[in-house]
Amino acid sequence: MWRFLLPLALALGLGVLLYAGLHNDPKNIPSPLIDKPAPVFDLPELNQPAARVSTGALAGEPYLLNVWASWCVTCRQEHPVLDAFARRGSVRIVGLNWKDSPADARRWLGQFGNPYTEIAVDESGRTGVDFGVYGTPETFLIDPSGVIRFKHVGALTPDVIAREIEPRLAAMRQAGAP
Numbered sequence: 001m002w003r004f005l006l007p008l009a010l011a012l013g014l015g016v017l018l019y020a021g022l023h024n025d026p027k028n029i030p031s032p033l034i035d036k037p038a039p040v041f042d043l044p045e046l047n048q049p050a051a052r053v054s055t056g057a058l059a060g061e062p063y064l065l066n067v068w069a070s071w072c073v074t075c076r077q078e079h080p081v082l083d084a085f086a087r088r089g090s091v092r093i094v095g096l097n098w099k100d101s102p103a104d105a106r107r108w109l110g111q112f113g114n115p116y117t118e119i120a121v122d123e124s125g126r127t128g129v130d131f132g133v134y135g136t137p138e139t140f141l142i143d144p145s146g147v148i149r150f151k152h153v154g155a156l157t158p159d160v161i162a163r164e165i166e167p168r169l170a171a172m173r174q175a176g177a178p
Contacts, residue, residue: 032132033148038065038140039130046097046105046119053094053120055146062172063092064165065140066116066156067128069100070108072136078155079112085161086115091141091169095119098128098136141165143172 033039042054066082068075086093095116097105102121109119122128131140141150149168152160 033140034151036148038142038146038148039127041120041122041127041130043096043120043122043127046095046102046109046121049102049121053118058092058094058142059144059146061092061144062169063094063142065094065096065131065142067096067098067131067133067136067138067140069098069136070104071100074155075137076112078137079115081156081158081161083113083115084158085156090166092117096122096127096131098122098133099125141168144176 038055040055042052042056045051045053068078082093085091093116095118097119100121100123102123105119105121120127131138135153137155139152139156140148143149149172150164152164156165
């Protein structure tokens with residue numbers, strides 16, 4: 001009897017596990033960096049290569065770090081959402097141009113617009129690796145003390161901004177209020 005029930009039980013167990021996996025969001029990738037200090041970086045600024053973009057200079061106010069590249073198709077889809085969010089002025093948006101040619105990045109921004117207050121050039125991809133980036137776009141919300149509070153993999157949408165980013169920004173502002 002066990003010869004027949006054991007394979008059936010194993011098959012049912014495997015079926016349950018596979019079914020449960022269908023309901024997981026593949027974009028929901030937990031980051032080990034959440035609630036930890038953002039990796040330290042000091043990179044050239046895209047439009048002013050003699051200037052630097054660094055974690056030290058960004059400290060003191062919350063910011064979004066948006067990892068993007070001119071070769072990224074999804075970044076093109078995300079760009080109008082990011083641009084509209086930047087126009088609202090609710091948070092500083094810093095670009096991390098990842099594994100891209102600065103000339104291609106400038107050309108891309110000339111074509112689609114520039115929502116960023118500054119853009120760090122990570123041509124080698126090393127800083128992206130420090131952040132755990134494995135593709136573009138990825139976006140990090142970093143609090144005034146330099147701690148990563150949220151990570152989003154894939155294109156930002158108005159829903160993600162409203163549901164995930166804005167409430168966290170509001171909480172940061174309230175926590176900083178006298």
